[in-house]
Amino acid sequence: xxxxxxxxxxxxxxxxxxxxxxxxxxxxxxxxxxxxxxxxxxxxxxxxxxxxxxxxxxxxxxxxxxxxxxxxxxxxxxxxxxxxxxxxxxxxxxxxx
Numbered sequence: 844x845x846x847x848x849x850x851x852x853x854x855x856x857x858x859x860x861x862x863x864x865x866x867x868x869x870x871x872x873x874x875x876x877x878x879x880x881x882x883x884x885x886x887x888x889x890x891x892x893x894x895x896x897x898x899x900x901x902x903x904x905x906x907x908x909x910x911x912x913x914x915x916x917x918x919x920x921x922x923x924x925x926x927x928x929x930x931x932x933x934x935x936x937x938x939x940x
Contacts, residue, residue, distance in 0.1 A: 845910035863889035
């Protein structure tokens with residue numbers, strides 16, 4: 844079974860791989876809302892993040908939840924830079940807890 848969720852895989856400058864699932868906001872509070880599609884994504888935050896992985900395949904396999912329907916691969920330097928900044932904020936938030 845799949846459950847669509849926007850996520851991205853990228854390689855850090857240090858050669859390790861990462862996978863992040865973007866944070867989700869519900870846009871339809873009604874009982875008839877579709878939790879898979881009635882959402883908006885915050886492309887500046889991850890609600891789930893795996894870091895320091897050895898390969899793109901390891902990043903893909905790091906997620907143990909429902910099949911998200913695929914992933915995007917960031918391979919442009921400006922994309923990677925942006926994702927690294929988001930990753931740093933998420934990791935900082937984790938250590939602050």
